[in-house]
Amino acid sequence: MKVVSCTKYLPELFAKNYLSDKKITIQDLKDIQKGKKLLNVLNQKFDVGQSAIISNGYVVAIEAAEGTDEMLSKSSKILKKINRTKQSGVLLKFPKKIQDLRVDLPTIGFRTVQKCIDLGLNGIILKKNAHIFLDQKKSKHLIAKNNFFIKVIN
Secondary structure: OOOOOHHHHOHHHOOOOEOOOOOOOHHHHHHHHHHHHHHHHHHHHHOOOOEEEEEOOEEEEEOOOOOHHHHHHHOHHHHHHHOOOOOOOEEEEOOOOOOOOOOOOOEEOHHHHHHHHHHOOOEEEEEOOOOEEOOHHHHHHHHHHOOOEEEEEO
16 A cells, blocks of 8 residues: 655645744744754654744743643743743644654644734744645634734744
């Protein structure tokens, strides 16, 4: 039996960059770099950490077995302490090194975007061609309205 990824026939499931009018700040770029390094180490050594939240240089959360939505919910109190006066931080969601991307792609959707906005995060970072983004049309309006971004990186 040959396994074929759903994205072969539905490439529109991959996200594009949704940057709205928001500029990605220097701090966002630093948080992205820190998150990439963190997830790479965790994936190689421990096979955990498909997602992480980094805000103002702090590692706020690392996804374990609970999943992204639960990790976001648990992060609320910490983010309120870190981001008292302004919106800050990013959610990074990458596949694990051993993940079979034909059948198991990291997925976000409208609910994930809404939770990130509610938490005061600036954006979501996804790995290029290694994720699924559901409800993109519905999310696009929410992203623009809330000065949020989704960035796809290599």
